[in-house]
Amino acid sequence: xxxxxxxxxxxxxxxxxxxxxxxxxxxxxxxxxxxxxxxxxxxxxxxxxxxxxxxxxxxxxxxxxxxxxxxxxxxxxxxxxxxxxxxxxxxxxxxxxxxxxxxxxxxxxxxxxxxxxxxxxxxxxxxxxxxxxxxxxxxxxxxxxxxxxxxxxxxxxxxxxxxxxxxxxxxxxxxxxxxxxxxxxxxxxxxxxxxxxxxxxxxxxxxxxxxxxxxxxxxxxxxxxxxxxxxxxxxxxxxxxxxxxxxxxxxxxxxxxxxxxxxxxxxxxxxxxxxxxxxxxxxxxxxxxxxxxxxxxxxxxxxxxxxxxxxxxxxxxxxxxxxxxxxxxxxxxxxxxxxxxxxxxxxxxxxxxxxxxxxxxxxxxxxxxxxxxxxxxxxxxxxxxxxxxxxxxxxxxxxxxxxxxxxxxxxxxxxxxxxxxxxxxxxxxxxxxxxxxxxxxxxxxxxxxxxxxxxxxxxxx
Numbered sequence: 001x002x003x004x005x006x007x008x009x010x011x012x013x014x015x016x017x018x019x020x021x022x023x024x025x026x027x028x029x030x031x032x033x034x035x036x037x038x039x040x041x042x043x044x045x046x047x048x049x050x051x052x053x054x055x056x057x058x059x060x061x062x063x064x065x066x067x068x069x070x071x072x073x074x075x076x077x078x079x080x081x082x083x084x085x086x087x088x089x090x091x092x093x094x095x096x097x098x099x100x101x102x103x104x105x106x107x108x109x110x111x112x113x114x115x116x117x118x119x120x121x122x123x124x125x126x127x128x129x130x131x132x133x134x135x136x137x138x139x140x141x142x143x144x145x146x147x148x149x150x151x152x153x154x155x156x157x158x159x160x161x162x163x164x165x166x167x168x169x170x171x172x173x174x175x176x177x178x179x180x181x182x183x184x185x186x187x188x189x190x191x192x193x194x195x196x197x198x199x200x201x202x203x204x205x206x207x208x209x210x211x212x213x214x215x216x217x218x219x220x221x222x223x224x225x226x227x228x229x230x231x232x233x234x235x236x237x238x239x240x241x242x243x244x245x246x247x248x249x250x251x252x253x254x255x256x257x258x259x260x261x262x263x264x265x266x267x268x269x270x271x272x273x274x275x276x277x278x279x280x281x282x283x284x285x286x287x288x289x290x291x292x293x294x295x296x297x298x299x300x301x302x303x304x305x306x307x308x309x310x311x312x313x314x315x316x317x318x319x320x321x322x323x324x325x326x327x328x329x330x331x332x333x334x335x336x337x338x339x340x341x342x343x344x345x346x347x348x349x350x351x352x353x354x355x356x357x358x359x360x361x362x363x364x365x366x367x368x369x370x371x372x373x374x375x376x377x378x379x380x381x382x383x384x385x386x387x388x389x390x391x392x393x394x395x396x397x398x399x400x401x402x403x404x405x406x407x408x409x410x411x412x413x414x415x416x417x418x419x420x421x422x423x424x425x426x427x428x429x430x431x432x433x434x435x436x437x438x439x440x441x442x443x444x445x446x447x448x449x450x451x452x453x454x455x456x457x458x459x460x461x
Contacts, residue, residue: 031059034323035082036312037072040064043280043343050339051330058323069095069393076101076315083318084327087135087311089384090125091392096313102134103314108325109133114332119349122307122381135313136331137349139340141275142307142377143199145298149291151176151187151270160271162296162373166230169298173240176270185250189240191269193260197406198399199308200273201227203382204300213450214387215442217424219417223301229413230300232406244407265290273297275308276374279344283365294370296377307381309349347374354378389442389453390428398423425453433461 038044044062051060063082066075069092075081081101087093096102109116116124116133123137145160152159155176160169173189180186192200202209205227210217218224234241242250250268264272265287282290297305312331314324330336337348341359348354360371386392402416411419432439439461446452454460 029059031057032320032323034058034060034084034320034327035063036060036327037063037066037082037085038310038312039067039086041280041345043345046343047336047339047345050335051327054330054335055323055326058320058326060323060327072096073099073101076317079317081315081317083315083320083324084312085315086138087126087313088308089392090386091395093126093129093134093311093313094386094388095392097129097132097134101316103316103318103321103324104132104134105136105314105325105328106133109328112325112329114329118332118351120307120309120347120351120378120381122378122383123309123311123349125383125386126309126311127313135311136328137309137311138331138336139277139346140307140309140349140378140381141277141346141374142305142381143196143273143275143297144373144377145295146264146272146274146278147293147295148264148267148270149293151267155270159293160295162376164295164298166298166300170238170240173271174238177240185242185246185268187267188242188246188269190234190271190273191260191264192241192273194400194403196273197228197231197403199306199384200297201231201300203305204297204302205230206302206304209385210387211451213445213448214385214389215428215445215450216453217387217390217421217428219424220414220421221417224417225414227300227413228402228406228417232409232413235407236409243409244404275346276344276371277346279368283344291367292370294373296373296380303380305377305381306384307378308384309346344368347378387428389438390424390431394427395424428453429459429461 036048040062048060048062052058066072066082067086072081072085073095076085077099085096087096093102114136116127116136119137120140122142123140126137127133127135147160149159157172157175160172176187176189178186202224205223207221207224207227208218209224235243247263250263260272261274261278261281263269264274265282281287282292296303312328314321314328318324332350334353337350337353338358340346340348341353342362342364348359353359354375359375362368362371386395398420402411402420405411405416406413432442452460
């Protein structure tokens with residue numbers, strides 16, 4: 001994997017060294033500085049302050065400017081990387097491990113009594129690679145359905161309950177969708193983000209992205225095609241979910257966490273697919289007028305969903321490994337987990353902390369009587385599928401492109417999924433063609449019975 005990045009290594013190394021030299025100056029105390037590359041969510045301040053109070057020998061500092069997988073790899077290989085960096089997918093973990101920048105925490109965790117199997121199962125692919133442990137999840141989540149109580153009350157609609165189906169959802173969503181006399185959208189029954197259809201519909205329709213060994217993309221399956229078609233039908237047949245043009249017409253100003261959250265918060269949607277982490281915005285003064293509820297996603301052929309989360313890994317070249325390990329130990333303990341649940345930064349990564357009365361009933365927010373819903377979403381969640389034989393960022397671009405075709409009704413569900421499978425399988429062939437080590441591993445899987453990414457022998461790499 002490290003050879004993939006050598007083309008840009010020299011330029012990015014020079015830039016990284018410059019950034020390192022121009023970093024903020026030191027402090028006038030003898031604490032060891034620990035640099036954490038993570039997003040700049042406002043809740044990070046309290047998370048960092050708590051660690052620093054609990055560990056006075058260290059000074060944890062956030063660096064939100066150097067996020068990005070390639071940048072992290074190049075900086076770490078050049079010796080100017082952070083002590084801790086975040087990982088959002090199994091693909092990223094594979095890239096970090098194969099490039100040699102992720103520290104193997106397996107023995108260190110055993111020595112510190114950290115049992116990684118106490119975290120939500122759907123988060124394990126963020127930190128485990130070939131039976132070794134390289135980090136610790138910081139949070140986890142699964143999708144559920146927000147609803148605006150004021151909109152339901154105004155329409156005389158009963159609040160939804162978690163034991164419902166998409167068939168029961170549709171007539172309610174249609175009654176809550178409104179257009180003005182000129183046909184311009186005022187309010188939709190449902191809002192959802194660009195990526196949400198993948199975790200919800202592919203999940204519930206029991207679609208798989210790859211064969212079990214990851215050697216072939218199978219998005220052209222009947223399940224995946226049906227899931228994609230249902231997503232498109234919500235927009236263009238049932239008219240309960242806005243098209244891109246309709247969403248643009250209702251768009252509000254951006255900002256951190258903008259888009260679907262802002263539209264829903266502005267009363268443009270009666271319901272919205274989202275996560276508990278939305279509360280990081282919805283608890284703000286701009287949304288203080290909202291009366292919210294949450295229920296589980298309506299059931300499709302199953303209740304299976306794709307979960308998500310964020311994990312922290314240690315730079316293998318970090319000179320501050322003890323401090324970085326202290327941070328990962330913090331992620332496993334009660335202080336971090338209880339703080340995550342109180343802040344609503346998704347859900348605590350360690351399962352046990354989500355089965356307490358404190359989690360269900362936050363005295364600072366007594367109106368939030370729906371926390372069991374978010375826990376149920378994680379209980380139903382499975383890991384998002386990745387393949388070691390294809391670039392996950394390319395796969396993301398394929399999903400984004402085909403999702404746009406679905407939203408614009410340029411392709412049917414079956415056409416979009418067939419084209420997605422074809423593009424990803426072609427990328428698998430190209431990836432193993434250029435990586436001899438990966439190619440050997442791939443053909444070993446084929447010899448054991450895995451399906452290849454090609455149909456004709458002449459297309460084999």
